[in-house]
Amino acid sequence: MASGKKVFIVGPGFIGWAVLDLLAKENYEITGYARRQEHADQIKASGATNTVLGDLNDKALITKHALSHDIVVHTATADHLPSVEAILEAVKQRAEKGQSTIYIHTSGTSLLDDGAAGAYKGEKVYHDNVVSEIDSVPDNAPHRQIDLTIVRAQKQLGEKAKIAIMIPPTIYGYNPHHGRLSIQVPVLTQYALKHGFAGHVGAGLPVESNIHVNDLARGYITLLHHLESTPASSPDILENPYYFCETTGDNEPSWVDIASLIGTELHKAGLIPDPKPRTIPPETYGDLFKDHTPAVIGLNSRSRAVRLRELGWKPIEKSLRESYIQDELPVILKENVDHKAFNGYHKAVAS
Known part of the structure; x- marks a missing residue:
């Protein structure tokens, strides 16, 4: 048009x-x-x-x-x-x-x-x-x-x-022409690189659409x-x-699933000693989203884009897993930064 x-x-x-x-x-x-x-x-x-x-x-x-x-x-x-x-x-x-x-x-x-x-999967x-x-x-x-x-x-x-x-x-995904990363999963990756383990809030059981x-x-x-x-x-x-506007339907990964993905890939790259995810100590929330950490990466937030689908829209891009392995993680690992100096994301989060 x-x-x-x-x-x-x-x-x-x-x-x-x-x-x-x-x-x-x-x-x-x-x-x-x-x-x-x-x-x-x-x-x-x-x-x-x-x-x-x-x-x-x-x-x-x-x-x-x-x-x-x-x-x-x-x-x-x-x-x-x-x-x-x-x-x-x-x-x-x-x-x-x-x-x-x-x-x-x-x-x-x-x-x-x-x-x-982080305590439970919401229905x-x-x-x-x-x-x-x-x-x-x-x-x-x-x-x-x-x-x-x-x-x-x-x-x-x-x-x-x-x-x-x-x-x-x-939101996830990476456009090489823009050179910008999303927020939640890359921040969790930076946290893992700094602390030596992939983490989740509480038990990591909640799910959020993506x-x-x-x-x-x-x-x-x-x-x-x-x-x-x-x-x-x-x-x-x-x-x-x-x-x-969501891509997952009923196949939403839990936060512990996302932590497992991060842990597996960083361990495979030889960057953390153990792929198994662990609960994030609250005293280190400052390296994530400060006091907002449970509300950003420990929430249940399950949505269905019924209206856009009725208008003919449908998701066609890579899954969160594929995009992370193929696109985001390589960019994060190429960044010339001191991961030990990473101290979280303290601006507003869109989702």
Whole structure:
């Protein structure tokens, strides 16, 4: 689908850059909002028509550029309220002028965290075609306050805008043209290299759905085309903004399965003495995700992308296991870093 429509991508990083590549192939006019000139140059080479340098806290700048775009995609983080408010302000101002906007926000399935902290496999599975299932999560769940801000704005705007929330699970995959790794599994690998064993939170029994970044990017494009072609008055748009995007179905690996994969491969490479995974001592959570560690890599978060599949989307990329062995691990091991100095990932996590 070729298009002359203008897309503003806020945070074209690991997820958004992959989305940008696909939009460029379909001849969308893309403006990328980036923090660094180096990255702005990279996305320009990938097909961005324009780039804007700015911080997520610069609400006026984000609103200014969102005002001149028909489509806004926020992929920077699931937990930054000022940037979301800036986009919603632009959507409202455009609505007042009779201009409709498509806004796709990125949340994450940490939203579904049941507090298992590694202790058990949860039986609850969430389906995005049943809005009440997602609305049943507590208001204080991860990402939920941001999502609720968007849902409230959607209800106020009604048919004047088309708003959707993409909710990805654990993301994996590697694009050699981008040179960016995902978060959870690479961080667990770095932890293993530092501490000499592959680890999991608690018993490692919980499971989280997962998705390859390129399958996820195609999910955004499928969703965008659906929003473009569906009337704003459709109940499909007005009554349910939520979309999951997962590849695993009922074959979700547990966190101990993921630790076993890491342990086996690092042991095979002669980098740790024992392939068998072990429970991570809580006092070392600072080398992972600090106090958020149980909620990031010890949760049950089981989602089903019913709606995207009904639109014709399906995952086609490598499995998490194949991608880790063939793509991510070789990159991690080639990095010229002191693994002993690794002290975790302390920024926001999307999923």
